[in-house]
Amino acid sequence: MPIRLICRFRLSSISRTTWPRLKLLKRLNSSSQELEPGASSPREIRMNCWICGDSATTGEHKTKQTDLRSELGKPAPGSPLYYHDHKSKNRLVRSFKADFLKSPSLLCAACNNQRTQPHDYAWERLSKALRSRSPAIRPGGAVRVNRIFRSHTAAQMINVQLFFTKLSGCHFLEAGMQFDQAMFSRCILTQAINPFLYLKFGVNPRAVTGMSDVEAMIDKSTGQCACAIWLYSVGRLSVLITYAMPGATWAGMEKAWHPRFGTNRLSIVSLA
Numbered sequence: 602m603p604i605r606l607i608c609r610f611r612l613s614s615i616s617r618t619t620w621p622r623l624k625l626l627k628r629l630n631s632s633s634q635e636l637e638p639g640a641s642s643p644r645e646i647r648m649n650c651w652i653c654g655d656s657a658t659t660g661e662h663k664t665k666q667t668d669l670r671s672e673l674g675k676p677a678p679g680s681p682l683y684y685h686d687h688k689s690k691n692r693l694v695r696s697f698k699a700d701f702l703k704s705p706s707l708l709c710a711a712c713n714n715q716r717t718q719p720h721d722y723a724w725e726r727l728s729k730a731l732r733s734r735s736p737a738i739r740p741g742g743a744v745r746v747n748r749i750f751r752s753h754t755a756a757q758m759i760n761v762q763l764f765f766t767k768l769s770g771c772h773f774l775e776a777g778m779q780f781d782q783a784m785f786s787r788c789i790l791t792q793a794i795n796p797f798l799y800l801k802f803g804v805n806p807r808a809v810t811g812m813s814d815v816e817a818m819i820d821k822s823t824g825q826c827a828c829a830i831w832l833y834s835v836g837r838l839s840v841l842i843t844y845a846m847p848g849a850t851w852a853g854m855e856k857a858w859h860p861r862f863g864t865n866r867l868s869i870v871s872l873a
């Protein structure tokens with residue numbers, strides 16, 4: 602029985618060992634609430650959908666509902682489910698519709714539902730396939746995604762990348778980070794590959810469900826984010842998401858996947 606807990610957690614060993622290559626840049630951790638001068642305040646982003654600019658009314662789930670349901674089961678009396686973040690511990694989750702499970706970076710209903718539905722479905726399928734695989738995924742192994750998406754494999758994997766583009770956009774805005782928001786919007790609106798977002802798939806033996814803070818390297822001269830990472834976890838499955846502007850590489854991008862690599866093979870690493 603998995604632990605019935607949804608967490609907001611800190612990145613620990615992953616970022617500590619691999620960030621030094623970017624030591625000339627200023628480090629930002631979203632949990633510290635330290636905003637760059639000129640960075641957008643989280644309050645400013647509540648008015649309009651950051652993807653299309655229309656009036657915003659809905660918040661995206663920080664962890665997708667289908668992931669929560671399939672990994673933890675529904676909240677029910679006699680079978681409590683809790684949420685932890687840096688502000689509060691053991692908050693009782695009565696419903697997956699609770700506001701504290703959603704990002705404060707708002708979207709319009711069209712973007713959150715119809716527009717990004719194919720992206721949500723593609724991730725739902727990949728997430729379930731990776732978690733239910735037999736034998737189970739393990740560090741050092743690999744998965745062929747054309748065995749999961751038997752048709753339109755490349756398009757479905759772009760949908761997966763666009764799912765994480767939506768989540769990352771919400772997460773970065775919540776952190777007040779300056780990133781290429783226009784590119785993120787354009788990719789979602791036009792169904793195009795996000796040139797800056799890399800996904801690395803791995804196993805976390807601690808079986809955590811939730812998301813990490815975002816850690817970012819900010820170019821001091823421009824205030825823009827050069828590189829940022831965060832972790833999305835569903836039980837033992839973890840995805841390390843890297844946002845990297847051209848030229849901003851870091852050691853953790855090794856074995857990461859990007860649609861332009863043109864491969865159906867996902868390397869599985871340890872993301873403990």
Ligand SMILES: [Zn+2]
Binds near residue numbers: 651653655708710
């Ligand atoms: Zn919208």
